[in-house]
Amino acid sequence: MAVSTIYSTQALNSTHFLTSSSSSKQVFFYRRHQPQTNRSFNTTITCAAQQTVVIGLAADSGCGKSTFMRRLTSVFGGAAEPPKGGNPDSNTLISDMTTVICLDDYHSLDRTGRKEKGVTALDPRANDFDLMYEQVKALKSGIAVEKPIYNHVTGLLDAPELIQPPKILVIEGLHPMFDERVRDLLDFSIYLDISNEVKFAWKIQRDMAERGHSLESIKASIEARKPDFDAFIDPQKQYADAVIEVLPTQLIPDDNEGKVLRVRLIMKEGVQYFSPVYLFDEGSTISWIPCGRKLTCSYPGIKFNYSPDSYFDHEVSVVEMDGQFDRLDELIYVESHLSNLSTKFYGEVTQQMLKHADFPGSNNGTGLFQTIVGLKIRDLYEQLIANKATAPAETAKA
Ligand SMILES: Nc1ncnc2c1ncn2[C@@H]1O[C@H](COP(=O)(O)OP(=O)(O)OP(=O)(O)O)[C@@H](O)[C@H]1O
Numbered sequence: 188m189a190v191s192t193i194y195s196t197q198a199l200n201s202t203h204f205l206t207s208s209s210s211s212k213q214v215f216f217y218r219r220h221q222p223q224t225n226r227s228f229n230t231t232i233t234c235a236a237q238q239t240v241v242i243g244l245a246a247d248s249g250c251g252k253s254t255f256m257r258r259l260t261s262v263f264g265g266a267a268e269p270p271k272g273g274n275p276d277s278n279t280l281i282s283d284m285t286t287v288i289c290l291d292d293y294h295s296l297d298r299t300g301r302k303e304k305g306v307t308a309l310d311p312r313a314n315d316f317d318l319m320y321e322q323v324k325a326l327k328s329g330i331a332v333e334k335p336i337y338n339h340v341t342g343l344l345d346a347p348e349l350i351q352p353p354k355i356l357v358i359e360g361l362h363p364m365f366d367e368r369v370r371d372l373l374d375f376s377i378y379l380d381i382s383n384e385v386k387f388a389w390k391i392q393r394d395m396a397e398r399g400h401s402l403e404s405i406k407a408s409i410e411a412r413k414p415d416f417d418a419f420i421d422p423q424k425q426y427a428d429a430v431i432e433v434l435p436t437q438l439i440p441d442d443n444e445g446k447v448l449r450v451r452l453i454m455k456e457g458v459q460y461f462s463p464v465y466l467f468d469e470g471s472t473i474s475w476i477p478c479g480r481k482l483t484c485s486y487p488g489i490k491f492n493y494s495p496d497s498y499f500d501h502e503v504s505v506v507e508m509d510g511q512f513d514r515l516d517e518l519i520y521v522e523s524h525l526s527n528l529s530t531k532f533y534g535e536v537t538q539q540m541l542k543h544a545d546f547p548g549s550n551n552g553t554g555l556f557q558t559i560v561g562l563k564i565r566d567l568y569e570q571l572i573a574n575k576a577t578a579p580a581e582t583a584k585a
């Protein structure tokens with residue numbers, strides 16, 4: 188970048204225009220209004236052509252976003268850490284290739300403000316989508332921003348932190364696909380769709396065991412969020428390029444324990460740089476029980492399904508896994524029957540799963556499909572970058 192500048196939290200007092208763009212550089216004209224003096228300042232900024240790929244990950248709180256992010260970051264190598272020397276309560280995670288920002292940082296009302304106004308954090312009125320759009324757009328264009336921080340410990344909005352444009356920006360949280368302008372900035376989007384029964388089981392496990400909440404308070408919090416979840420969060424799944432749906436098992440009649448899961452990876456057809464994974468034969472309908480000589484299964488076993496389908500009027504491919512692995516090293520047998528995995532070597536999915544065997548969901552379809560989506564994102568990134576190196580910037584997705 189020839190001139191570096193910062194989009195500050197006052198970005199809404201500013202206007203910027205992309206005045207010219209080529210494969211090697213983008214030139215912005217930037218006008219900033221200073222309300223105190225009622226004067227305007229003009230700046231021309233020359234940036235290297237956009238290289239930041241933006242990924243959106245949507246899910247309700249406690250639905251596995253952090254776990255998914257750890258798997259994704261690991262696919263790119265290196266560990267993700269909070270910004271060095273910054274706010275210890277920062278929600279941001281930075282690694283060599285990726286920066287993950289949490290959209291909770293765009294809450295415009297703090298905990299007290301939400302209480303006073305009687306709105307939840309899921310309500311769009313508690314979030315600043317203008318600023319979210321401005322800052323994601325700036326980062327995508329190679330411009331650093333000063334992003335606010337929502338402090339989950341105090342419930343307050345802290346002083347902003349500086350975020351540099353990374354190679355891959357992941358925006359994770361409640362609303363990455365809610366605002367059409369933000370949605371249009373995404374190169375790929377994922378929705379973690381956790382059924383109510385499973386969400387409840389996971390919340391109990393975490394909030395009772397790790398955070399000391401009572402069963403009644405967990406139930407009450409889920410119930411209080413449900414209307415806004417249904418109105419504002421859940422509808423985003425129609426826009427996702429990939430949805431990981433987590434449901435109770437169908438292998439145990441009337442199961443109410445929620446330990447064995449049926450997980451569906453729903454992949455949109457026709458998405459640029461993303462070719463859906465398939466089982467055995469692309470486009471066919473398959474039901475497969477891999478248990479036997481090559482895969483050890485205890486009760487209730489494992490069942491895979493694969494078929495074309497439609498999802499919110501989109502053509503999709505769905506791979507489903509019901510049940511759980513007894514021995515993770517035997518996953519190689521399943522991996523060898525899946526195609527279009529975007530692995531760099533035979534067995535990479537199994538290797539990634541073994542590396543993080545202690546993460547939640549490593550013995551079932553949640554871990555398997557999160558790992559596969561991570562590999563697909565790496566592939567998408569590599570294709571996008573290769574394409575940008577050879578094509579004019581105008582042809583890349585805005
Ligand atoms: N695949 C899984 N299988 C079983 N339990 C899981 C799985 N993923 C997450 N959990 C449970 O849900 C809890 C929340 O997971 P995680 O922290 O990844 O979610 P999150 O969406 O980032 O939450 P928050 O937004 O509240 O920080 C974990 O502590 C774990 O108990």
Ligand SMILES: O=C(CO)[C@H](O)[C@H](O)COP(=O)(O)O
Binds near residue numbers: 291309342361
């Ligand atoms: O839905 C959420 C996303 O993580 C949180 O509940 C929201 O961000 C408010 O946080 P807190 O409960 O810490 O005030």
